[in-house]
Amino acid sequence: EAQVTQNPRYLITVTGKKLTVTCSQNMNHEYMSWYRQDPGLGLRQIYYSMNVEVTDKGDVPEGYKVSRKEKRNFPLILESPSPNQTSLYFCASALMGGLSNQPQHFGDGTRLSIL
């Protein structure tokens, strides 16, 4: 079954404790992306990757890092989480990015609470 898998689905942690949210897709998609969803603000793009070893900032990249060492995985890293990063996070993938912006498949979300 084609899917985007995020882990963990839920996490409560404390300020400053490094954490990583993993994202994996089994569709051989070139494009992957991370979003955060906050009430009243909708979905905002954090980082995206057009292909392996290629990453770019989205609209709200501050406080986040990503890496794309292999095509299927695109982890989101919070080196020193702060309470304002409490949010619902979604990973998405697409066959290819660029001008055509192929349809994106979303994971089921990761709810992070930073105390």
Next chain:
Amino acid sequence: GQQLNQSPQSMFIQEGEDVSMNCTSSSIFNTWLWYKQDPGEGPVLLIALYKAGELTSNGRLTAQFGITRKDSFLNISASIPSDVGIYFCAGGSQGNLIFGKGTKLSVKP
């Protein structure tokens, strides 16, 4: 940065009614996408539009990519109870995808 204005923010529907929502932007986009999100789940793609003026249907849903490339609308005909949820538009250019803030569809009490 780029912004999308999606309206209405919310609306109540009665079964059988037609529904319309739209998104506008001051920026030009190469792609317009429409998604639906149910509680506790990720957004699911409904319709993707790739060309200015394009009109595309998916069952009871119809969406259009505006000629100016700065707007798009989504129509739902003969709504049914399972249409409730939050609908998002998204405008794409290069790898960047900008989302509207959503239109929440609820059932009329």
